[in-house]
Amino acid sequence: MEKLKNLTKQSEFKRKIVIVLALVVLLLAFGIINPAYLSYNNIMTILLATSTNGLLAFAVSWPIMTAGIDISVGTVMTFSCVLSGVAFNAAGLPIGLCIILGILVGSFCGFLNGFMSAKLGLPPMIASLAMQMITKGLSLVISGCKPVYFTGCPWYQKIATGNFLGINGFYNAIIILLGMCVVSYIIFSKTIFGRYTLAIGSNAEATRLSGINTDNWQIGVYTLCGTYAGIAGLVLSSRLNSAQPALGPGYEMDAIAAAVIGGNSLMGGEGTIVGTLIGALIISSLQNGLRILQISTETQYAIIGVVLILTVAFDQRRKKRKKVAGKSNA
Amino acid sequence: MSKEVVRMEGITKEFPGVKALSDVKFSLDAGEVHALVGENGAGKSTLMKVLTGVYAKDSGKIFLEGREVNFQNVKEAQNAGVIMIHQELNLMNHLSVAENIFIGREFKKDKIFLDKKTQNEEAEKLFEKLHVKINPREKVGNLTVAQQQMVEIAKALSFDIKVLIMDEPTASLTDNEIEDLFEVIKMLREEGKSIIHISHRLEELKLIADRITVMRDSKYIDTVDTKDVTVDELIRMMVGREIFVEKQKPLEKQDLELTLEVEHLNAGPLVQDISFKAYAGEILGFAGLVGAGRTETARAVFGADPHSSGKIIIHGKEQKINSPSDAVKAGIAYLSEDRKRYGVATGLDVETNISMANLRKMSKVGFIKFKECAANADKQLDDLAIKTPSVKQLVKFLSGGNQQKVVLAKWLTKDAEIIIFDEPTRGIDVGAKSEIYKLMNALAEQGKTIIVISSELPEIIRCCHRVLVMCEGRLTGEVTGADIDQDIIMKFATQRSKGE
Incomplete structure (x- = not known):
């Protein structure tokens, strides 16, 4: 038994090491090919590029941990910042209020996703597919298919691209990303919310039969996910100084890829926040490095697809081995 | 009667920590309905699963028409004419009746295309034989449990069966449906097929079974002619007198909350x-x-x-x-x-x-x-x-x-x-x-x-x-x-x- 426990721990630890190593090897490999890759400025660029996808990956990690999914995070992100922009430009509301409104709209979309799957019995994939379509459509409708600019607020752009504490090149978006990572980690490992998220993912019916109102917790999980998407919308629109209503579709897949590469199982019941961050970093490091090698965006996608296959295949092998070990010892 | 189809001797089967069958014997004649009774966990289903190759026996011998057999899997038993209909029916609800019956051995045209017409006709023939009206084109999910059971029986008949084993077939049927089922069973018996009927409903055995074998605690207890035994006697055999169980001490307090x-x-x-x-x-x-x-x-x-x-x-x-x-x-x-x-x-x-x-x-x-x-x-x-x-x-x-x-x-x-x-x-x-x-x-x-x-x-x-x-x-x-x-x-x- 003791051995087995160590084995489990070891295997999990090994996985974390392997993915960190993968990131390091990736960085070194590109660094050898082109030393400019590892320059301070480029590293910061990579981190800035990770901010949106990283936030969305944290977002989608929550439903994934419950064995659910949310494929609407990309368009919810867009919708929240488009709405915020419209409220600012057309309705003339104060920018602070618009920002809060944008994030709350994200929360509300998430709430609806949770409500549809927990109370109406829609599979999360379908509920969030519908939400994806709705938010994509509404973004285009309320913006009149045109970008919404935040030029009326001179400091809006600084929210993401300003320098944190005046450190040159250290963008605020990076600190938002890292801050949300810490917040997520605390929620995940220190609170009831994190525990119940895992419990639902591990065995929803047993959790319900423990007297826990799993429907409500599930709605909470999706609401949190939507809130993160709203924050991602703030960061993205600040970087672009505008809300682009046509952006969004496709972002959710990058986010899911990051969460999965990071070690979150779509079967739920286990999760890792730091892994998700590293997963997102691997994707943007790859993209950045391939761009420096002047490999086209199209080819980059294909390569990331292959990386996704390799990581998950590796993970499956690890799990199978663990299972065999569990059987022979139990 | 009296020609023996199946004989099982000294069957023993152990699962980790549990002796599921201990030196069990069983004998089945041609053209008889033989009931197998016992409490939950007495070993009835396990015995039948050993017979049909679902489980491998640890020791003992099985004879089919005098030849020793040792089925490695359900398919082998099926080919030899021994088929079991499980309590949880194994049908695919979204497929049609005929598709269910001939699954894995579909009729084909030009070796590629499904020949649904022949398949439906063949299924119809089977139902005619059973004197039941079921549309072979209907989706199985739309049928009642009793009809689904008939589909299972028809499927069994589509093989050349000698022995049909039914695990609690009446558990979820209404009285009328049970009568229909018994009619079909009697017809099969007249054709010389042998039927093993696992049941909890002791009183219904009088209507259908020729002989009854009782099992208890993984052991063979006795085989009796149905006409020589009462329900009370059967219960006594199933429960057993000699098992001594330490009883709970009576409650001392009288005014319980x-x-x-x-x-x-x-x-x-x-x-x-x-x-x-x-x-x-x-x-x-x-x-x-x-x-x-x-x-x-x-x-x-x-x-x-x-x-x-x-x-x-x-x-x-x-x-x-x-x-x-x-x-x-x-x-x-x-x-x-x-x-x-x-x-x-x-x-x-x-x-x-x-x-x-x-x-x-x-x-x-x-x-x-x-x-x-x-x-x-x-x-x-x-x-x-x-x-x-x-x-x-x-x-x-x-x-x-x-x-x-x-x-x-x-x-x-x-x-x-x-x-x-x-x-x-x-x-x-x-x-x-x-x-x-x-x-x-x-x-x-x-x-x-x-x-x-x-x-x-x-x-x-x-x-x-x-x-x-x-x-x-x-x-x-x-x-x-x-x-x-x-x-x-x-x-x-x-x-x-x-x-x-």
């Missing part, structure tokens, strides 16, 4: 007008055969399934229980018969599982007080003697007995007052069993109300101060103290409502 009252509870066909009372310090048993509605009753009381009418009163106050969360708030706990699915979150550690139901109490503004959780988990580990290397061990690596204790620890942490144990010792080895019994006794002595659902009569007799017996969704009897005995429980458990 009433904790749980259930009044006229209805929830589907298996929970019909159930009323009972349970007291603090008492262990109340629910006995009955599989499918009697005991688990369904418990789940309805616990709010796991909705109930259509009835009252649940706790400490004299009516409680609205619409979800497990309501029930837990009212002080009820439920330990499911299926631990892995409904009891523990196997992928999480022992500590999380133990604190799961009470995390709100053991936290502050949502932040878990880990020290408190760990201290409680350690205490439970000691109190219940849960064997695990640490509280951080994943529950899936614990043994069945220890998993059960983890679930119990969860409810003790929540300080539940009324604890329902559903098949508390299923899949648990003998040593751990008596530990669980001791725990139940200790909890009752502390003043908890304990309800035990069990299909194992010795368990009921050993544990309970009072026993309620269910049959087909109704309460059919109550036995208390010294009156608790296997015969009487069995009698209530088979007391079916006639003419309904």
